Amino acid sequence: MADKNLLQIHGKFVDYTVENANSHMSFLELLDLLNEQLIKKGEEPVEFDNDCREGICGSCSMVINGIPHGPTKESATCQLHMRHYNDGDTIIVEPFRAKGFPIIKDLVVDRSAFDRIIQAGGYNSVNVGSAPDANSILIPKDKADMAFDFAACIGCGACVAACPNSSASLFTAAKISQLSLLPQGHPERYRRVIRMVEQMEKEGFGDCSNHGECEAVCPKGISIDAISIMRREYFKAMLKNV
16 A cells, blocks of 8 residues: 555646637636536536635635636636636636645645634634623724724635745734734734744745735735734734743
């Protein structure tokens, strides 16, 4: 029996021609049409992830012509439509490539590393009782707005796929920054940042070197300001030696 650690999966590119595609189709509908044609021919369909098809869940992640989620700004793959292409165009579709995202099959990767980062500290475990009145805890509007922007992260992994270092810093930072800006997250803020950063490193993601590619492809337009906040939180936590 071969050592599973020695096994390697070798991928390949396959050329497909999709008949009867039209400009009104979404990109995922194009893949649906391709798979229908392949199944009719008795061939194996192309595996890809999808769920809500509304740009909410982030599961439709794939690299299209070298860009995670495709050429349109601040949109997921499911929000990309064929009107952005011309008849006869060759479109190169690939899975996300990163050590932290092992390829399962075709365009499907295992993104459970993100779940483990969240499990390491991306939550509030302090019992605060029932929900307080909305105005009982005053939060400055600029901080509330910033926290809301970071909370928009859908965990799709485009930031990892675009980063030359395969860093998960933008995802991790968005979750850390969201909670650090709100009073509900303060009791565990220093323990949280250390645990989540350490888990990110354990998952095999690279370090951030400020290329900014993550922000450029994020379907929710999350700013790399989150990474600055995460770094400050981490330094404070290390100084407190928690």
